[in-house]
Amino acid sequence: MDIDWQLFADSFWPILVGGATGTIPLALSSFAIGLVIALGVALLRLSPLKPLRAVGWFYVSVIRGTPLLVQLFFIFYALPALGWVVPPWPSAILAFSLNVGGYAAEIIRAAILSVPQGQWEAGYTVGYSKAQTLWRVILPQAVRVAVPPLSNTFISLVKDTSLASVVLVTELFRVARQIATFSSEFVAIYLEAALIYWLFCLVLAWGQGRIERRLSRHVVR
């Protein structure tokens, strides 16, 4: 079997650019929005009020209980049928944000619960409100617990953004597919796409290690 190494070399740059202008911004913006959703859902799940807890539970259950591809198709193809057209990029960002929101909510909830109850009380006794205690005392400590699993969520997300190619978003995998279809060099091009995803993930894993070491500074070991 012959691999067209010239094409391999020529397409490295276009695929990488697809990653830099598609995959990375898509993953970053979805992750940022997803974290905000996740914090809200985690707080619902921790609420003393049963109806709010139920809403949070329902959200997490639906997101985790349905395939991401189906969620994406629903937003891109089904919503227009209901009279609500969402263009490719917003569709993809919406789907990925909602998805991250469901998974990260459970991570954030567990991280909040991992902070000792005494920290809430210390916050209250110095006069902080519930929101101030959460923001100034609990969340900074929960972050340390949440970062490793959230990093994994982010790395999964980077790979999952390849699904956006089916709703016409130009990202790494869509560029690769176009070159592959045009040249019929499937082995070379898909191998190359896989390599570039792997490269991205190696960089992310390295960054994750740095953040984790930074966050464990103030902890007794």
Next chain:
Amino acid sequence: MSSAEKPLLQVTGLRKRFGDNEVLRGIDLEVRRGQVVAIIGPSGSGKTTVLRSLNGLEVPDGGEIAIEPGLHLDFQYPLTDAHRYGLRDRSAMVFQNYNLFPHRTVLQNVTDAPIRVRGLPRAQAVAEAEALLARVGLAEKRDAYPYELSGGQQQRVGIVRALALKPELLLFDEPTSALDPELVGEVLQVIKELADEGWTMVIVTHEISFARQVADEVLFIDGGVVVERGAPKRILTDPQEERTARFLQRLLHPFDD
């Protein structure tokens, strides 16, 4: 009666249950300004629950708490946030396990609430915190993190954090029982100086000789009621109640039978 004659803290008939467990069965407590009251009693007798109620961390099922002037809570009615903030505005708690904020330096632990909650200018909050830290011998630790401190140092920071709020009432829940024996003295010394300075305090403690030195009144609580109360010398050396005598016997001579 004018408010000058009224005690700073008046607790009447405090009741609290956790499920089937009736933890407080009508606790009465009176603390005048400048007075130090020590609470002793066996494990599970409800001492912590009393203190937590005074700080709004626990909501009693019945009874009243009054802090003069102006704060009157009757627990047959629901406790509002304003009541909670009222209690925390007037009193401050020092915890058995210190509960310092581990992600903040010593100085930030002490100054953040005065700045955020009491609206003190940062420079003033820092100056006051530094003065308080110097008082308890921790001036040079202002930029340390809690994990870099010994237990005794952490608890002294805990006390400074409470003092920085300028509460009228200081609440101590077994402030030395998590400490190694050789560190107990440095913390008790700080509390004794505060007592001499005229701070009003309620202290839950197992340190009997400390209670005898510092307290104006000792309460012995068992089974959710005040079994006996009075001057420390009388309660601690000549208890009238059988239960008090047995508790003190066990505490002072744990290996005798």
